[in-house]
Amino acid sequence: xxxxxxxxxxxxxxxxxxxxxxxxxxxxxxxxxxxxxxxxxxxxxxxxxxxxxxxxxxxxxxxxxxxxxxxxxxxxxxxxxxxxxxxxxxxxxxxxxxxxxxxxxxxxxxxxxxxxxxxxxxxxxxxxxxxxxxxxxxxxxxxxxxxxxxxxxxxxxxxxxxxxxxxxxxxxxxxxxxxxxxxxxxxxxxxxxxxxxxxxxxxxxxxxxxxxxxxxxxxxxxxxxxxxxxxxxxxxxxxxxxxxxxxxxxxxxxxxxxxxxxxxxxxxxxxxxxxxxxxxxxxxxxxxxxxxxxxxxxxxxxxxxxxxxxxxxxxxxxxxxxxxxxxxxxxxxxxxxxxxxxxxxxxxxxxxxxxxxxxxxxxxxxxxxxxxxxxxxxxxxxxxxxxxxxxxxxxxxxxxxxxxxxxxxxxxxxxxxxxxxxxxxxxxxxxxxxxxxxxxxxxxxxxxxxxxxxxxxxxxxxxxxxxxxxxxxxxxxxxxxxxxx
Numbered sequence: 001x002x003x004x005x006x007x008x009x010x011x012x013x014x015x016x017x018x019x020x021x022x023x024x025x026x027x028x029x030x031x032x033x034x035x036x037x038x039x040x041x042x043x044x045x046x047x048x049x050x051x052x053x054x055x056x057x058x059x060x061x062x063x064x065x066x067x068x069x070x071x072x073x074x075x076x077x078x079x080x081x082x083x084x085x086x087x088x089x090x091x092x093x094x095x096x097x098x099x100x101x102x103x104x105x106x107x108x109x110x111x112x113x114x115x116x117x118x119x120x121x122x123x124x125x126x127x128x129x130x131x132x133x134x135x136x137x138x139x140x141x142x143x144x145x146x147x148x149x150x151x152x153x154x155x156x157x158x159x160x161x162x163x164x165x166x167x168x169x170x171x172x173x174x175x176x177x178x179x180x181x182x183x184x185x186x187x188x189x190x191x192x193x194x195x196x197x198x199x200x201x202x203x204x205x206x207x208x209x210x211x212x213x214x215x216x217x218x219x220x221x222x223x224x225x226x227x228x229x230x231x232x233x234x235x236x237x238x239x240x241x242x243x244x245x246x247x248x249x250x251x252x253x254x255x256x257x258x259x260x261x262x263x264x265x266x267x268x269x270x271x272x273x274x275x276x277x278x279x280x281x282x283x284x285x286x287x288x289x290x291x292x293x294x295x296x297x298x299x300x301x302x303x304x305x306x307x308x309x310x311x312x313x314x315x316x317x318x319x320x321x322x323x324x325x326x327x328x329x330x331x332x333x334x335x336x337x338x339x340x341x342x343x344x345x346x347x348x349x350x351x352x353x354x355x356x357x358x359x360x361x362x363x364x365x366x367x368x369x370x371x372x373x374x375x376x377x378x379x380x381x382x383x384x385x386x387x388x389x390x391x392x393x394x395x396x397x398x399x400x401x402x403x404x405x406x407x408x409x410x411x412x413x414x415x416x417x418x419x420x421x422x423x424x425x426x427x428x429x430x431x432x433x434x435x436x437x438x439x440x441x442x443x444x445x446x447x448x449x450x451x452x453x454x455x456x457x458x459x460x461x462x463x464x465x466x467x468x469x470x471x472x473x474x475x476x477x478x479x480x481x482x483x484x485x
Contacts, residue, residue, distance in 0.1 A: 064423025
């Protein structure tokens, strides 16, 4: 891995970001600004196309978004488990802030499964098997700019709570990851072949591609069977993207390949081939979890400067770690057991402990080199931290974390019932800012889209936190003056 050429994301098409850039130009550092101009519910499918609940569940139930850097749009897909059965795609336009719909929901068939000798009636499969079941995506949605495709590993599918599967008429099979083609978006077609929840004659847009059987021979084989508890291997999963040698590469956490390892995740490297021209994907196991760094619901990102995969830890029990960190330079498919994630404890500047929860979203600020956390439970407050090293070059077991209060009064206020940010918090390199999907509000019928303009503009290295704190003090003092004015 040491010789890999890392590439910045390159857009395949020129996206119109002037609207978003204009909003940010009038927003102070550390400030929030609402970017959506229409309500999320204004783009929903007709009521007769909804199966159990409403599309509110897509934006609320362990939700995740992906930033389409080629078109400047935000893609929202999810639902799943006991929340919502529709698998339609929603597209938020960065050019004007409006919500639109990318597809209609696919028709579903209820096919009971025999699990441990007992008939289980919770199973619903997409009738044409040409699109994924709706699913809690957690932090498992992302975008592949080289292939110009949306990608999801899914999570807890509707209504079984298992991973993504298809049905061939007699047996169930693992499915995914699934890719959605944004160039085929059509608000009046399903994502599959034909047939929606309301109308079996609805045309299909053939927007989705199931990549389960499009892998190279040296790819890691699936762990276990569908009936021994490993069908849910991407539930509570995390992902992060980067380009390597001009290819779309995703690092993803999957349920650990060992018995008695509930709550632990292994790290995998997914290299997407040339999807549109029949290329194969390579999926390889490249890391395991340290016993002191478990993971349940959380979020992850890649520190591209230091080549670290960083994920949040909020596991119940006596685990002091707030973050788990894999060194991607040590990724090696021939010996994944040699690459363990390191548990990291976050300490506030005054010496008190930081309390990590499963509510946080996490992403990496490319401009500043900082890791930025937001939980949507404390108004507009965000937290920043960065990797710290000992003199021998090894990662320290504790890092400093700073709380940054918002510099403007406008910031997203979430309902108290939020289930967590997870994959609804993304750094947009083209904007030098973060984009956030707020919690769905049943009163307004909206899941607002917000932009956050970062405060930190320098990269802190080991031993320079005092200088960073002094610099932040000046920035925050200016922000308070702006807010008071």
